[in-house]
Structure formats: structure tokens, C-alpha cells
Amino acid sequence: MLDERKLAVLRAVVEDFVNTNEPVGSKALADRHRLGVSPATIRNDMVALEEDGYIAQPHTSAGRVPTDKGYRLFVDRLSSVKPLSAAERRAIESFLSGAVDLDEIVARTVRLLSQLTRQVAIVQYPSLTRSSVQHVELVPLAGQRLMLVVITDTGRVEQRVIDGLGAIDADAVADLRAMLNRATAGLHLGAVPDAVEDLPQQIPPENRAMAISVLSVLLESLVERHEEKIVLAGTANLAAVDFAASLRDVLEALEENMVLIRLLGEAKDPSMLTVRIGAENFHEGLRSTSIVSADYGVGNQSLAKIGVVGPTRMDYPGTMGAVRAVARYVGQILAGQ
Amino acid sequence: MLDERKLAVLRAVVEDFVNTNEPVGSKALADRHRLGVSPATIRNDMVALEEDGYIAQPHTSAGRVPTDKGYRLFVDRLSSVKPLSAAERRAIESFLSGAVDLDEIVARTVRLLSQLTRQVAIVQYPSLTRSSVQHVELVPLAGQRLMLVVITDTGRVEQRVIDGLGAIDADAVADLRAMLNRATAGLHLGAVPDAVEDLPQQIPPENRAMAISVLSVLLESLVERHEEKIVLAGTANLAAVDFAASLRDVLEALEENMVLIRLLGEAKDPSMLTVRIGAENFHEGLRSTSIVSADYGVGNQSLAKIGVVGPTRMDYPGTMGAVRAVARYVGQILAGQ
DNA sequence: AATTGGCACTGACGACCGTGGAGTGCCAGG
DNA sequence: CCTGGCACTCCACGGTCGTCAGTGCCAATT
Numbered sequence: 001m002l003d004e005r006k007l008a009v010l011r012a013v014v015e016d017f018v019n020t021n022e023p024v025g026s027k028a029l030a031d032r033h034r035l036g037v038s039p040a041t042i043r044n045d046m047v048a049l050e051e052d053g054y055i056a057q058p059h060t061s062a063g064r065v066p067t068d069k070g071y072r073l074f075v076d077r078l079s080s081v082k083p084l085s086a087a088e089r090r091a092i093e094s095f096l097s098g099a100v101d102l103d104e105i106v107a108r109t110v111r112l113l114s115q116l117t118r119q120v121a122i123v124q125y126p127s128l129t130r131s132s133v134q135h136v137e138l139v140p141l142a143g144q145r146l147m148l149v150v151i152t153d154t155g156r157v158e159q160r161v162i163d164g165l166g167a168i169d170a171d172a173v174a175d176l177r178a179m180l181n182r183a184t185a186g187l188h189l190g191a192v193p194d195a196v197e198d199l200p201q202q203i204p205p206e207n208r209a210m211a212i213s214v215l216s217v218l219l220e221s222l223v224e225r226h227e228e229k230i231v232l233a234g235t236a237n238l239a240a241v242d243f244a245a246s247l248r249d250v251l252e253a254l255e256e257n258m259v260l261i262r263l264l265g266e267a268k269d270p271s272m273l274t275v276r277i278g279a280e281n282f283h284e285g286l287r288s289t290s291i292v293s294a295d296y297g298v299g300n301q302s303l304a305k306i307g308v309v310g311p312t313r314m315d316y317p318g319t320m321g322a323v324r325a326v327a328r329y330v331g332q333i334l335a336g337q
Numbered sequence: 338m339l340d341e342r343k344l345a346v347l348r349a350v351v352e353d354f355v356n357t358n359e360p361v362g363s364k365a366l367a368d369r370h371r372l373g374v375s376p377a378t379i380r381n382d383m384v385a386l387e388e389d390g391y392i393a394q395p396h397t398s399a400g401r402v403p404t405d406k407g408y409r410l411f412v413d414r415l416s417s418v419k420p421l422s423a424a425e426r427r428a429i430e431s432f433l434s435g436a437v438d439l440d441e442i443v444a445r446t447v448r449l450l451s452q453l454t455r456q457v458a459i460v461q462y463p464s465l466t467r468s469s470v471q472h473v474e475l476v477p478l479a480g481q482r483l484m485l486v487v488i489t490d491t492g493r494v495e496q497r498v499i500d501g502l503g504a505i506d507a508d509a510v511a512d513l514r515a516m517l518n519r520a521t522a523g524l525h526l527g528a529v530p531d532a533v534e535d536l537p538q539q540i541p542p543e544n545r546a547m548a549i550s551v552l553s554v555l556l557e558s559l560v561e562r563h564e565e566k567i568v569l570a571g572t573a574n575l576a577a578v579d580f581a582a583s584l585r586d587v588l589e590a591l592e593e594n595m596v597l598i599r600l601l602g603e604a605k606d607p608s609m610l611t612v613r614i615g616a617e618n619f620h621e622g623l624r625s626t627s628i629v630s631a632d633y634g635v636g637n638q639s640l641a642k643i644g645v646v647g648p649t650r651m652d653y654p655g656t657m658g659a660v661r662a663v664a665r666y667v668g669q670i671l672a673g674q
Numbered sequence: 675a676a677t678t679g680g681c682a683c684t685g686a687c688g689a690c691c692g693t694g695g696a697g698t699g700c701c702a703g704g
Numbered sequence: 705c706c707t708g709g710c711a712c713t714c715c716a717c718g719g720t721c722g723t724c725a726g727t728g729c730c731a732a733t734t
Contacts, residue, residue: 023697024699025696025698026698027696027697028696028697037707038707038708039707039708040706040708040709041698041700043697044699044705044706047698047699057697059711059713059714060699060712061696061697061713061715062696062697062711062714063696063698063715086723101497101498105499118526134476134484135476137474137670137692139471139472139488141471147492149474149486151476151484151486151503154483155496157486157496159438159439209413213414235572235586235592236586236592237585239583239584240585246573246576246586248573249573251575252573252680254573255570255571260723284587321551360725360726362726364725366728374677375678375679375681376678376726377679378676378678379727380726380727381676384727384728394727396683396684397683397684397685397688397726397728398726398727398728399684399725399726400727449725529727552697
């Protein structure tokens with residue numbers, strides 16, 4: 001059905017359309033690519049490709065444009081991830097090194113990725129659930145309140161203010177702090193609920209209420225918002241693109257963190273590059289965008305995802321190369337941190 | 338020069354243009370506003386207003402459009418801040434209450450403000466310099482590293498990892514922690530450098546190097562990045578507007594946090610609403626936008642700024658009302674927190 | 675002196691062509 | 705199965721034209 005040459009034609013169509021943003025015709029293809037056949041032959045192939053739904057004509061007597069299905073085939077079989085140039089690799093290293101804390105690593109990463117790809121970059125904060133407790137801190141605040149701070153080994157800090165505890169006894173707080181650290185230090189966050197389950201029994205009754213409050217806030221802070229945090233950059237790059245859906249819809253979708261988290265999360269093959277093209281995205285506003293995402297982490301443990309959002313008409317090999325490279329470098333930085 | 342009626346005409350021009358986004362002519366003005374004079378008279382007034390630079394014609398035989406100078410006069414003398422409706426006030430309260438930590442307060446505030454104004458909202462994190470130290474924590478990490486955490490009374494947490502210390506003695510760390518808290522607890526951050534200046538002398542020589550490293554990181558974390566953190570929302574609202582400058586330029590400007598900080602920071606009259614119109618903004622990309630900003634804080638101490646960015650053609654009274662109201666509510670929430 | 679109605683003028687905008695060209699589908703010959 | 709030729713289609717582009725909102729100016733009115 002799809003012989004070698006038809007695939008070559010499809011590849012050429014995708015590449016030319018990505019470059020020029022104009023429907024590409026048989027003659028232009030014959031000129032710009034060494035396909036070794038005449039325009040008429042290419043036309044016949046294009047008819048076949050169109051019948052199979054890989055390309056389409058905006059209108060009769062215009063050139064062809066790849067469909068989502070066409071891009072899909074291109075990504076799966078016709079292209080290979082383009083490695084970065086040496087200059088780009090150096091840029092990544094110099095850009096990411098010298099970040100002082102997790103916030104800054106994430107901020108620099110997202111900027112870097114958007115500049116490399118000239119598209120919108122997304123970086124998700126390292127997931128809490130995969131990391132483990134480094135230290136738990138309880139700080140008495142003014143007005144009978146406590147601040148709970150959880151520090152993880154990925155450098156992330158979760159903080160909560162706990163209110164309505166009544167009078168606070170400094171010794172009881174110190175005891176509780178010591179007990180919490182003894183029980184949880186080094187544990188994966190997922191193991192924390194089990195580990196603290198029967199702590200209240202070990203606490204003198206007069207302080208038990210406080211302990212229970214603190215524990216419930218602790219568990220909540222670990223579970224509830226564990227993957228919510230996401231950072232964007234490069235939205236200005238969208239202005240240059242003309243979307244089928246309105247730009248407004250795209251921007252709105254990008255502001256909905258939950259949408260982005262779901263999009264990144266639905267990568268089918270962990271620790272690999274994932275590409276979702278056009279209508280493969282469940283979200284209305286993103287019907288005319290594609291998303292390239294990857295996991296990053298330390299070792300072979302995935303902590304979170306990064307990704308790039310751009311028009312379906314994007315340079316897939318280049319974008320995939322950039323995403324993969326940045327994901328690896330961030331993993332290294334986090335490991336060294 | 339500018340009698341009462343000419344001012345009324347200018348006000349009418351601004352209001353109509355904001356509503357319709359089309360140059361407004363003398364006849365339309367006579368119809369829609371009860372100015373009590375004929376179109377011909379209005380025309381004469383408009384000639385005068387144009388000579389003085391308050392309005393302009395896009396081209397001959399088109400209606401008039403306000404200039405930056407016209408908007409300025411409108412804001413300064415012809416309009417009053419529009420108080421929010423009861424429903425809007427309720428919306429603010431229900432939206433802001435129930436935030437569990439500073440991050441969430443800020444996140445909710447910025448969303449709220451963008452929804453109220455249907456424009457881009459900016460919220461700056463409470464400044465560190467105006468708050469005071471609640472607690473300093475030092476946590477030994479794996480690999481001869483220390484994590485420094487500073488908690489302020491505005492609920493903000495600054496964290497840094499300190500490296501290259503050599504072997505770490507837990508007792509020495511505990512001593513240093515206690516010493517730091519004794520020296521700085523309750524102090525305004527600005528007073529911290531003086532307060533810790535001669536701490537090293539009180540430390541046994543074998544630990545002095547560590548102490549000096551920690552202190553330098555502490556000072557750096559307080560001084561360097563103290564007002565860098567900014568959050569945006571509502572950029573999708575820009576898509577509906579057509580700017581003189583390209584949308585891309587505006588989005589780029591908005592991604593430069595330093596630009597935004599300068600813009601917010603240049604409010605001339607602290608604790609009041611500030612409006613900067615069009616070319617009054619020093620930044621190229623923001624030449625066709627206006628910025629309405631205000632301080633927020635607890636009591637009469639200003640902690641940081643919030644603001645709204647929109648086209649110069651914006652509803653100034655409504656936007657100013659929303660910014661002022663949100664600033665007040667955030668202050669209250671922070672005070673209660 | 676200020677206001678008003680009348681009037682001619684201007685320039686943007688949309689509708690309506692006509693044309694050129696890129697691209698197609700199809701067919702007959704290699 | 706490939707290729708050159710050919711007729712056809714449709715869009716993009718540019719020019720013309722009428723319409724219309726709005727103006728500036730002037731003479732008449734209050």
C-alpha cells in the first residue's frame with residue numbers, strides 16, 4: 001500500500017510544509033527533493049496518500065498539507081530525533097549550571113527549553129511522591145500557630161501554617177518534631193502515611209490533639225497538591241503562529257494547570273519521548289497544537305515531566321531532540337544537587 | 338482654554354471609544370450623550386481638543402481617538418474610581434478565603450484580579466525586606482551539605498543549599514542554629530546584616546569557616562532576590578486586543594520579570610493607585626498598554642504591589658476599582674494569616 | 675461671540691470583477 | 705509503471721467603484 005517512495009513523498013511534504021507554512025505542490029517537491037521521479041508520478045502518489053488520510057488539500061487546485069495522521073506517521077516512522085549541535089549543548093550547560101535552588105533550576109530550565117525550541121515550554125516541579133523526606137521542621141509562630149515545613153531530598157520545601165491549636169507548649173512541639181523526624185526521615189513520601197499512623201498513641205493525651213492536627217496537615221500537604229506545580233515560558237512564541245482555534249483558546253488552555261498536568265501525565269511510555277498531535281489532545285483549545293514531552297529524573301527514577309507546546313506544524317525532530325536533551329541535563333543537575 | 342463642555346466632550350470620547358473600539362464622531366457623541374449642543378458645536382470643541390493633543394484622528398474623515406495625553410487627563414480629572422458591586426465584593430471574599438499558604442494566596446489573588454478586570458493581572462510576592470525573621474533553620478543534608486531555611490512573619494520561606502563545607506558536625510550546626518535565631522529572631526530583614534556581623538568571632542575557630550559560609554548565603558538570600566518573585570495570570574485576555582505593537586512584543590515584555598518589577602516599583606505615590614499610560618511606560622513593547630498598580634500590605638506598611646496590564650483603551654474607573662479592592666482584601670488576608 | 679444647519683470634500687471599506695498562476699486530474703504514449 | 709501534455713479549477717491579487725461616516729468651513733441665527 002505505502003511503498004518506500006510514497007513514504008518519501010510524505011516525509012518531503014511534512015518537511016516542506018513545516019518550512020514554508022504553505023501547501024506544497026508536486027512540482028515544488030520534485031524540485032526541492034531528489035526523489036528521482038517526475039511531478040506527475042508524485043501527483044499519483046499524493047492521490048494515494050490523500051485517500052489514506054495522510055495529507056489533505058485545503059481546496060482543489062492547492063497543494064497538500066499533512067493531516068494529524070500524516071504527522072503521526074512522520075513522527076513514528078519517517079523521522080529521527082535530531083541531536084543538538086555542540087553549541088546548543090554548551091548553551092544548555094552554561095545556562096543550567098549555577099542555579100542555586102530548585103526554584104531557579106526549574107525557572108532556568110523552562111526558559112532554556114522555550115528558547116531552544118522557540119515554542120512554549122512547560123516544566124513540572126519534581127513530584128513529591130517519588131522523593132523522600134529529608135527533614136521535618138515545626139516552628140511555633142505568633143498567635144498559637146505552628147508552621148510545618150517538610151524538606152525533601154529533591155530540594156523541594158513544602159510549608160503549611162496550622163491554626164486553631166490552642167496554647168502551644170514548646171517542649172511538646174520539640175518532642176513531636178523529634179518523633180516525626182525519627183519516624184519519617186529517609187522514607188519515600190508514599191510510605192509516610194503508614195509510618196505515622198500510630199504515632200498519636202505514643203503521645204501524652206494532653207498533647208495528642210495538637211499532634212493529630214499536625215499529622216493531618218502533614219499528610220494533606222504530601223498527598224493533595226503533590227504534582228500541581230507547573231511553570232511556563234515562551235508564550236510570546238505563540239503570537240507568530242496562526243492557529244485554527246483562536247490564540248485565545250490556546251492561551252486559556254495553557255493557563256489551566258490541571259489541563260497541562262493531565263497532558264504531561266498521559267505520556268504512554270514513561271522515560272521516553274511522547275508526542276501528542278493535534279486532535280490526539282483531549283482539550284478543545286489544543287486541537288491545533290502538538291505536545292512533545294519527556295520524563296526527567298535522577299537515575300532511572302522519573303520525578304516529573306517537561307514538555308513543549310507548539311503548532312502541529314512544528315519541527316518534530318528538532319523539538320524532540322531539544323526536549324530529550326534538556327530532560328537529561330536537568331536530571332544530571334538534580335542528581336548533583 | 339478647556340472649558341467645562343470641552344472636558345465633557347473629552348470624557349464622552351474616552352468612554353465611547355473604550356466601549357466601541359472605534360473612532361468616535363461628533364454625531365454619535367451628540368446622540369449618545371446629553372451634551373445639549375449640536376454636532377457642529379461638538380466638532381468645534383473637538384478641533385480645540387485635537388490642537389491641544391488630547392485626541393487625534395487616525396486619518397482625515399474618521400472620528401477621534403483619545404491620545405495618551407487624553408487618557409491621562411481623563412484619569413486625573415474626569416473620572417472617579419468605580420467601587421465594586423456587592424456581588425463582586427462577595428466574590429473576592431469567597432475566592433480569597435480558604436487559601437492555605439502564601440503561594441496559594443498569591444495564586445488565587447492573581448487569578449481573581451485577572452477575572453475581575455478581564456485583563457492581565459500581576460502580583461508581586463510580599464517583599465522580604467519589609468518583613469522580619471520568624472525562624473532560621475539549618476538542616477544537614479546528605480553529602481556534606483546544609484540546607485538553610487529562613488521563615489518570615491509574612492509566611493514566606495527562603496531556602497538555600499550550601500555546599501563545599503567539608504565535614505559537618507551536628508553539634509556545631511545546632512549551636513550555629515541557636516545562635517542565629519537568638520541574633521535575628523524578630524528582626525526586620527534589613528537589620529539582619531548588622532546583627533550577624535560579629536557572630537563569627539563568637540564561634541570556635543574550627544567551625545568558623547562553616548559559619549562564615551552559612552552567613553554569606555543567608556545574607557545573599559535576603560538581599561539579592563528579595564523582590565524577584567512575580568506571578569501573572571490572564572494573558573489569554575490579550576488575544577482579544579489588537580495592539581499597535583505586536584502581541585508578541587507585549588507577551589515578551591510580560592515574561593521579563595525584571596521589567597514588570599520595575600514597572601510596579603516605579604509607582605510614584607506609595608499606598609495609592611498608580612496609572613501609567615502608554616508611552617509613559619519606558620518599555621518598548623508596552624507602549625500601547627496601560628498599567629494600573631497599587632500597593633498592598635498589612636496595616637500601613639506596604640509589602641509589595643499588584644497590578645493590571647491592559648490596552649491603553651481600557652476601562653480605567655472599573656480597573657482602578659478592582660485593583661484597589663483586591664489590594665485591600667489581600668492585605669486583610671495577610672494580616673489575619 | 676457662540677451656536678447651528680448646510681454643504682462639499684475626504685478617505686476607508688466592501689463588493690465586484692478580471693486576470694495570472696500554481697496546482698490538479700486524467701490520458702495516451704513510452 | 706512512469707512521464708509529458710493538456711484542460712480545468714480555484715485562489716490570490718489588483719483595480720474600479722459606490723457607499724458612508726465623518727470632517728472643515730461658512731453663512732445664518734440667537
